[in-house]
């Protein structure tokens with residue numbers, strides 16, 4: 001049996017982090033001095049933080065991270081729904097949620113199935129090909145539905161991956177530069193797309209808002225779908241490697257995600273002194289909200305993967321519909337599931353339980 005994760009930021013990549021999470025959930029709250037963080041782990045603590053108006057998604061002193069504040073990437077970041085609170089958030093939330101809901105889930109599943117089928121037709125389905133599919137598909141599906149030309153989908157997915165890398169905690173100047181360039185290129189591409197189909201609905205929902213806000217939030221949605229969507233698809237594939245399962249049913253996904261979540265934590269910044277679920281917090285404190293621990297709290301009644309409260313995921317149904325289509329296409333290829341499941345490692349951003357299938361394969 002493996003030792004417990006070194007700390008909460010390493011838990012999503014651990015082979016079995018759940019005994020550790022359960023112990024944290026029993027405590028409710030814990031302070032990690034080395035990380036300089038409070039950890040909210042019980043269902044009660046997590047719900048209190050996500051529901052609190054003084055727990056913000058960004059620190060008041062830095063609405064945009066200093067390292068990107070003066071770049072095009074910083075401008076876009078500052079306009080994202082996910083990175084705003086208060087009135088700005090409420091207006092954006094209504095527009096983004098309505099735009100996402102305007103797409104039929106069947107259309108999303110069909111698009112993902114078609115794109116995955118084309119992607120898988122060119123090569124044998126080995127572990128590396130699966131990793132490439134997982135990296136490509138969530139962003140490519142949304143981009144295709146927005147009207148991106150088919151030939152540019154791989155570039156769109158790579159561009160969003162660069163934005164993700166530029167925003168990760170360990171990014172260096174070169175990564176931030178590449179992220180800013182990708183951001184400019186993606187914005188130019190988006191601006192040139194014909195406003196038909198789903199994109200027309202976005203334009204209608206954002207009618208009273210600046211065009212730059214619409215473009216930023218379209219990129220924001222592609223960004224949100226990238227790592228979490230890849231983690232979700234990689235989980236669905238890993239479960240299939242263990243045996244057949246009903247990947248067409250959202251309830252089946254949620255039951256599995258309750259046991260083995262994909263999105264393990266998010267953060268909040270405390271704006272005023274407050275007591276939450278019995279824990280006093282001070283203005284300026286940072287809280288790591290352990291969604292995966294709360295899912296393993298005996299009091300949990302549903303998966304926490306898609307968050308809760310004001311910032312809860314508006315893309316849940318769309319993400320599940322996309323993964324459904326991709327798994328259909330993969331199933332039709334009749335791959336050697338047992339072989340694909342043999343080399344799984346966990347490797348991804350600190351908050352995502354990301355499976356990689358080809359880490360041990362030589363090219």
Ligand code: HEM
Nearest residue numbers: 081082224225228229232262263266306307311313315319
């Ligand atoms: C089509 C794919 C997806 C889209 C378009 C999407 C979109 C979004 C957006 C726009 C937000 C910000 C909401 C706000 O701030 O009000 C969000 C939040 C969130 N999403 Fe998703 N998402 C997708 C996939 C996923 C997946 C697959 C997961 C988990 C496995 C996930 C988990 C979350 C969580 C936990 C939050 C809340 C974060 C927080 O409260 O700090 N999302 N999503």
